[in-house]
Structures are given as C-alpha cells and as structure tokens.
Amino acid sequence: MDLMSPVAELATCALLLIGSVFTLVGAIGLFRLPDFFMRLHGPTKSTTLGVGGVVVASVVFFSNQGDGLSLHELLITAFLFLTAPISAHMLAKAAMQQRLPVDPRTRGRLWDAQDRERSAAPAQGTAPAPASASPRNAQEN
Numbered sequence: 646m647d648l649m650s651p652v653a654e655l656a657t658c659a660l661l662l663i664g665s666v667f668t669l670v671g672a673i674g675l676f677r678l679p680d681f682f683m684r685l686h687g688p689t690k691s692t693t694l695g696v697g698g699v700v701v702a703s704v705v706f707f708s709n710q711g712d713g714l715s716l717h718e719l720l721i722t723a724f725l726f727l728t729a730p731i732s733a734h735m736l737a738k739a740a741m742q743q744r745l746p747v748d749p750r751t752r753g754r755l756w757d758a759q760d761r762e763r764s765a766a767p768a769q770g771t772a773p774a775p776a777s778a779s780p781r782n783a784q785e786n
Contacts, residue, residue, distance in 0.1 A: 649706070649709050649710075650709065653705055653706070653709040656702075656705050657702045657705045657706045657709075658702075660698050660699070660701050660702035660705065661698070661699060661702045663695075663698045664694075664695045664696065664697065664698025664699035664700075664701075664702060665695065665698075665699070666695070667691045667692065667694040667695030667698060668691070668692050668695030668696065668699070669695075670687075670691045670695075671687040671688055671690070671691035671692030671693075671695060672687070672692065673687075674686065674687030674691065675687035675688055675692075679748040679750070680745070680746065680747050680748040680751055681740050681745050682737065682740065682745075682747060682751050683748065683750075683751060685733055685736060685737060685740075688729075688733075689729050689730065689732075689733035693725060693726065693729045696725060697722050697725060697726065700718045700721055700722045700725070701718070701722065703715070703718045704718040704719060704722075
C-alpha cells in the first residue's frame with residue numbers, strides 16, 4: 646500500500662468534508678421545506694454538489710494511488726451534473742401540470758397567472774378576430 650502525500654490527504658479530507666456538508670444540507674432541506682417546489686431544490690442543488698465533492702475526493706484518492714488519473718469518477722460526475730437539472734426540470738413541469746398544492750411562501754406560480762389571463766379574456770368581451778383581418782389573408786387578397 647502506497648502512502649499518500651500530505652497535500653493529497655488534505656485535499657481528499659477537505660473534499661469529503663465539503664461534500665458531506667452539502668449532502669447534509671440537501672437532506673435537511675428535503676425534510677424541512679414545506680412544499681414540493683421548495684423541496685426540489687434540496688436534492689438538485691446542494692446534494693448534487695455534495696455527491697460531486699465526494700466523487701472528486703475519490704478522483705484525488707485513487708489518482709494518488711499510482712494508477713494515474715481515474716476517469717471513471719469524472720464520468721460519474723459529468724453524468725450527475727448533466728442529469729440532475731434535467732430530471733428536476735421534468736419533475737417541476739409534471740408538478741405544475743398536476744397543479745400540486747403550493748405553500749404561500751413559494752414564488753413564481755406561473756399557472757395562476759395563466760388562469761387569470763384565461764378568465765379575464767372572456768369577461769372583457771374580446772372576440773377572436775375575423776379570418777379576413779389576419780395579415781396572411783390581407784396579403785393573399
């Protein structure tokens with residue numbers, strides 16, 4: 646077994662501690678936040694950074710063992726950072742489509758604004774424009 650240099654040991658320990666703190670904050674956020682949209686930030690933001698820190702610590706550790714640069718962990722990190730935002734976006738879109746209940750402190754409820762616009766349009770008495778008034782039909786005539 647090869648001994649690690651003190652700098653590599655310090656870097657590995659620091660990355661493991663930082664990754665663990667981010668993962669813990671993400672888990673606490675997942676547990677404590679009140680609604681789905683707020684809970685979505687815990688695993689997608691801080692936990693992703695936490696797992697990334699642990700995986701980068703693994704890269705430092707195994708690269709220092711004499712086998713050269715460990716690319717498996719770098720591929721895992723790239724896959725994680727690419728898929729976590731995409732899956733969070735898909736979950737948020739599905740939750741918006743299902744109109745999940747929202748805590749009053751959650752900002753940016755897009756579907757409420759769209760509902761207000763839809764309900765306001767018929768109340769104002771706006772009727773759709775006649776087909777002959779569209780610019781395409783005016784150019785054809």
